[in-house]
Amino acid sequence: MKNKIGNIVIVAFVILNIVVWFVFPPEYDGSDTFARRYAGEVLGSTVIILMSCSLFLTTRPAWAEPFFGGLDKMYIAHRRVSTSAFLLLFVHLLTVPISVTDLRLGNYLAMIAFTGIVSIVLITLAPRIAFLSKLTGNTYEGWKNLHRYIGIFFIIGFIHALTVKSLHALVAISWVQIFFIIGTVSYLYTEIFGRFFKKYLPYTVEAVNHPNNSTTEVVLRAKKDSIRKQRAGQFLFVRFPQEKILSEAHPFTISSAPHEDVLRVTVKACGDYTRHLFGNLKTGMDAVVEGAYGLFDYKTGGEKQIWVAGGIGVTPFLAFVRDMKGGLNHDVDLYYTVRHREESIFVEEIESAAQKNPRLKAYIRYSSTDGSLTIEEILKNAGGNIRGHHVYMCGPLPMVQAFEKKFSESGVSAANIHYEEFNFR
Ligand SMILES: Cc1cc2nc3c(=O)[nH]c(=O)nc-3n(C[C@H](O)[C@H](O)[C@H](O)COP(=O)(O)OP(=O)(O)OC[C@H]3O[C@@H](n4cnc5c(N)ncnc54)[C@H](O)[C@@H]3O)c2cc1C
Known part of the structure; x- marks a missing residue:
């Protein structure tokens, strides 16, 4: 439950925002567009809250890891929160009344912020769009460098909110300003002054x-x-x-x-x-x-464990095996699967650790010759019932997702399935 608190807090902020706007509504100004502007402000402020949470997550606060389940899961939260903000941005744009004759600064800023955010997010969501991927050289580094500018568009977006013809809602607007400050400070911390605080x-x-x-x-x-x-x-x-x-x-x-x-x-x-x-x-x-x-730690799991490593996903399990020293306080079935024998690493070390530790059983699998690892085989080796087992997995995403489903179907609760996310994008 503790590892869900982070996501729950973000959802709570969004709900609270809607509540604040309803409890402290803007003064009715007699215009026919009031309802659309009111709804637009609720949506726009939700975008600011989500973006600020997303920017906060990129500061990599180690203290917040337990509330998300590790930094790798914080990046997943960051991706989801940013995607939600992006979608709401469109709804905000469709909701607010737009006048092409109203040439005030706020409207120009809105266009700049919208275009900037949409371009950057499109590249993230669709890295294979040819003309966009040219901007990034089609590399993760290129994407990451471009992604850095999102905070600037966040700030422009907020200034837009202050300079358009907005409704009079002091409490609600002040509440949103807190998130603007959190988002801006987080962005500046990540890009500029974090290096003076972080331990490199x-x-x-x-x-x-x-x-x-x-x-x-x-x-x-x-x-x-x-x-x-x-x-x-x-x-x-x-x-x-x-x-x-x-x-x-x-x-x-x-x-x-x-x-x-x-x-x-x-x-x-x-x-x-x-x-x-x-x-x-x-x-x-x-x-x-x-x-x-990271919080991928076998020591926090139960007595009976199953470890599944695919390809280079063996690295955390190497650390586990090397950590055993005197012995192991868990009964572990370790499955290490690679396509060909030549792709495997440190197999002798794993096998030798299993010989020394009777509680560790190692099953090395070369899928090109032995066939793919199956849940039936894992169940058989575990004596048929794995309901109380803790499962640790690391490897290619399709493999991890497929096994996650099969472990759930075999009665392992979601709380007992742990996996390391090797993808931050
Ligand atoms: C928590 C975690 C632990 C990892 N542990 C290992 C490990 O022990 N051994 C191992 O070989 N790999 C590990 N990886 C994966 C490794 O980080 C990527 O394979 C590597 O960064 C790829 O870089 P590239 O430029 O060679 O490949 P690219 O083709 O440029 O990138 C491939 C993918 O790697 C990720 N990636 C690339 N650059 C970065 C970056 N600067 N920051 C974050 N993610 C990036 C992106 O998801 C990208 O789509 C781990 C990843 C994570 C998130």
Whole structure:
């Protein structure tokens, strides 16, 4: 329940906004367009509230993680809240009376804010629209850089609200101003002054290993202070400032155990950054690390657990396995599935941990030769009943979604199904 509070609060703000506008309505000014302007202001202020919550989430507040279920889930909330704001923006536009002869500043600002927000959001929602993707070079980095400007359009949108011919509703407008301040401060924090507060810690690349021909294991040693004490399964953001392409911060799970004196991340080459990292990262380079984030933690789950890893999604489970040291307080069936044997990493280490720990059973699956992993097989190995089990999953989204459905159908409650979201977009 605790991990739902964040989303509930956002919905509560929206409801409260409607209540405030009804309890403290604007003074009737005798015009025929009053009702449309009133409805438009309620909608417009809801857009401001949602956008401000969305901007707040991008500040990555570690203290808010428990209320959303981890930073990865906060990004999902950010996406949903932004999409809702975007859709309401259209409804707002259709509701308010627009006059082409009214040339006041607020109307120009509305056009600028609307066009800016729509262009940026369209690129997010439809990254394959050819002419829009040209603006971003069709890369995540390009999209992220463009996405940065959304806060400017948020501010323009609010100034528009103050400079159009608005209704007289002091309480309601003052209430919305609180959200404008939250959104603006969050935006400025993310883009400008956050760097003076956030802990970006200097590390050195101590070793670069290649466990197979598409994966890089980066070993990082703190130059001075380490990142805040992490739990197995958490992730960090890392960048390597000496290399242009690698100087952008990317999230990776910490695949080493918390007790190790170095941090390790294990990275699959799948796009620009990760391919460049595979070929160009060198021992001795500087690294800047931020973290640790995330609440994907097997220690908070029940005694009987099922872990399902697909491809590079094995990284949090590597951290779990490495964290066991003396033993394991849970009965765990670990499934690690990859297409071909050559794609697998650290299999011997996982198998050896399973030999040493009788409570850990490891099932390695090469789907091209063994066929895909099935729920029937998982059920059989668990003795037929998994109702009380806790499930931890990390891997390609279609795999995680398909198993989530099958685990639910097999009686595992939603609260017992945990998964790590590898996609922040
Ligand atoms: C919590 C978390 C943990 C992760 N752990 C691992 C791991 O242990 N090992 C691993 O190989 N991969 C991990 N990833 C995925 C990894 O971050 C992406 O594969 C990598 O950033 C892709 O970058 P690219 O430029 O090579 O690929 P691109 O093709 O540019 O991007 C592919 C996708 O990766 C994501 N992505 C790209 N750049 C960023 C960025 N700067 N910030 C956030 N997301 C981005 C986007 O969803 C994008 O659509 C993790 C992701 C998250 C969110």
